Amino acid sequence: MSVDEFEFIRHLAKFASQSPQSLNLSDDGAILAGDGQPWVLVKDMVQAGVHALADDDDGDIIAKAIRVNLSDLAAMGANPKFIMLGLCLGANSQLSSLEHLAGVIRAECTQFGVGLIGGDTVRGQGPTTVSVTAIGQLSGNPILRSGAVAGDDLWVTGSIGDGALGLRMLQQAEPAPQFARLNKDDRQALAKRYRLPTPRIALGEPLSGIASAMIDVSDGLAADAAHMARASKVSITIDIEQVPVSQAFSHWVDAGVALATKWTVLAGGDDYELLFSAPKLAAQDIHRIARLTQCPITRIGTVNAGSGVVLHFDGQAVSLPVHGFTHF
Amino acid sequence: MSVDEFEFIRHLAKFASQSPQSLNLSDDGAILAGDGQPWVLVKDMVQAGVHALADDDDGDIIAKAIRVNLSDLAAMGANPKFIMLGLCLGANSQLSSLEHLAGVIRAECTQFGVGLIGGDTVRGQGPTTVSVTAIGQLSGNPILRSGAVAGDDLWVTGSIGDGALGLRMLQQAEPAPQFARLNKDDRQALAKRYRLPTPRIALGEPLSGIASAMIDVSDGLAADAAHMARASKVSITIDIEQVPVSQAFSHWVDAGVALATKWTVLAGGDDYELLFSAPKLAAQDIHRIARLTQCPITRIGTVNAGSGVVLHFDGQAVSLPVHGFTHF
Numbered sequence: 001m002s003v004d005e006f007e008f009i010r011h012l013a014k015f016a017s018q019s020p021q022s023l024n025l026s027d028d029g030a031i032l033a034g035d036g037q038p039w040v041l042v043k044d045m046v047q048a049g050v051h052a053l054a055d056d057d058d059g060d061i062i063a064k065a066i067r068v069n070l071s072d073l074a075a076m077g078a079n080p081k082f083i084m085l086g087l088c089l090g091a092n093s094q095l096s097s098l099e100h101l102a103g104v105i106r107a108e109c110t111q112f113g114v115g116l117i118g119g120d121t122v123r124g125q126g127p128t129t130v131s132v133t134a135i136g137q138l139s140g141n142p143i144l145r146s147g148a149v150a151g152d153d154l155w156v157t158g159s160i161g162d163g164a165l166g167l168r169m170l171q172q173a174e175p176a177p178q179f180a181r182l183n184k185d186d187r188q189a190l191a192k193r194y195r196l197p198t199p200r201i202a203l204g205e206p207l208s209g210i211a212s213a214m215i216d217v218s219d220g221l222a223a224d225a226a227h228m229a230r231a232s233k234v235s236i237t238i239d240i241e242q243v244p245v246s247q248a249f250s251h252w253v254d255a256g257v258a259l260a261t262k263w264t265v266l267a268g269g270d271d272y273e274l275l276f277s278a279p280k281l282a283a284q285d286i287h288r289i290a291r292l293t294q295c296p297i298t299r300i301g302t303v304n305a306g307s308g309v310v311l312h313f314d315g316q317a318v319s320l321p322v323h324g325f326t327h328f
Numbered sequence: 329m330s331v332d333e334f335e336f337i338r339h340l341a342k343f344a345s346q347s348p349q350s351l352n353l354s355d356d357g358a359i360l361a362g363d364g365q366p367w368v369l370v371k372d373m374v375q376a377g378v379h380a381l382a383d384d385d386d387g388d389i390i391a392k393a394i395r396v397n398l399s400d401l402a403a404m405g406a407n408p409k410f411i412m413l414g415l416c417l418g419a420n421s422q423l424s425s426l427e428h429l430a431g432v433i434r435a436e437c438t439q440f441g442v443g444l445i446g447g448d449t450v451r452g453q454g455p456t457t458v459s460v461t462a463i464g465q466l467s468g469n470p471i472l473r474s475g476a477v478a479g480d481d482l483w484v485t486g487s488i489g490d491g492a493l494g495l496r497m498l499q500q501a502e503p504a505p506q507f508a509r510l511n512k513d514d515r516q517a518l519a520k521r522y523r524l525p526t527p528r529i530a531l532g533e534p535l536s537g538i539a540s541a542m543i544d545v546s547d548g549l550a551a552d553a554a555h556m557a558r559a560s561k562v563s564i565t566i567d568i569e570q571v572p573v574s575q576a577f578s579h580w581v582d583a584g585v586a587l588a589t590k591w592t593v594l595a596g597g598d599d600y601e602l603l604f605s606a607p608k609l610a611a612q613d614i615h616r617i618a619r620l621t622q623c624p625i626t627r628i629g630t631v632n633a634g635s636g637v638v639l640h641f642d643g644q645a646v647s648l649p650v651h652g653f654t655h656f
Binding site for chain 1: 332333335336337339340343344346347349350355359360361362363367369370372373375377378379382390412414416418419422426430431433434437442444445446447448449450451452453454455457459461463526545569653
């Protein structure tokens, strides 16, 4: 986010805070009273050429929009239940593909166990733009960004860097030498991580009551850690050597990549993993959840008094591009 | 809507019907259990160049997006409570206007008594596109499109035609003779009806329990009556001479407009008035609500056995462009 966008949200947050349901716009979602369990609502847009490649299939763009919203629900500890889908087809979209797109929507909803309950469809004049409102249910309290306390550990699910690396690979007309040495499986895995990230919906609810703060990694590991540090009024230290990467990412690094490039990609965003803090005593519970959900969860740092994000490498504090992906 | 869009929604409606909350996608909104009163959620997009003029101010486009969604809530008999706002700024939007836009959002929310509880902001690559999710509360049952029964009367709030006439006026580089004869107030009124329609939010809840079916007039009077007729499995007759028009509209007609042109504009859409059916016995209640809310409500037709929309003029059935505005 740029200064302008922060200013914009700050202008609005003051007004929004009149409604406690808004959580002061400081988290990914809003909370409405439910019949028993509260509802969590999140709403994010995806546009071709901004959050997806300009010539990506409309079906992939719709699927990505659904997935990034489900990721936001998971980050608040909510169980996804429903989506509403606003589809603004691009000027160049083929109307003949509407049946294909309906199939994609059905398949995504089925895969992630959510019902489709509304939305609208428009034939637009720009790039394909998809706005999803996703609705989840909380069994406990929501996990906010603001709950991290000094002494907590910092954890992350899955692996980091593939989304940004996939984008970098897909944007090149001619593959750079490092990409040329990746095998076909690596390449497919990286492209898929960028185009069709898998939201960690199985982890949101189990981590409720364990994680003290949580956010999904969309802007970038360092940028999202900074969001958490700011909301929690703490400092967060990330040990870069502990950040988990995939096999494909390792193959890319092994082909001879400068450390600065590796770090830039690690901070690149589009991971849709969950980054959370938890008391040291919760480590056993976290390992148990990792086993049960068959999703690796790795301790990558600590929460301390202070402010900002500190990156550690080889025992030293280092400087990194921490701004991640910005939409401005 | 075109055949393609109907097909698309038909494909999705079958799937969506697995969730009763979706109302089978046949109404403007979805219903979630609340803490006492149920929530109604609606979600519509507005794009510059499609639902607003290409060079309209981003603030007007945001305001229109909020208003058309509040109109959808009113049409279901719900009281607007909250909005979430997804703002995809156009490639040519000035970031310097973000403070102005935040002011518009605050002013709109304040005017219509809704809280801002979430959303996102993106710097896009096409025209400015705004997706609003509006959330209302029901005190009774929702008013659906499917409740009209033969023998009911058909009513409409306010006046019809100004939105489409305003668009027609704004689209002309040189005003046609009929427009040239409108005075300044008329012109401003027509432009405002297109750019900043006023949702009839004070009428939704009072009409709950009185209206048997309701829809807001966005696609066009005849097209939206046809949606209601289809959902209710009835025929709807509209007496064109009874359709209420504004002073500005009358001035335009008086300047010498062909009857066919007048009817085309009357069916043009963008009215955001409420069209509803009600038992004949409800007439007194309806007149009372009109007085209390200071909003004219006019009887313009009847509901009969059969299907489709029949337009009556001078005692004769006539043919009209009934398709209204289509986004495809």
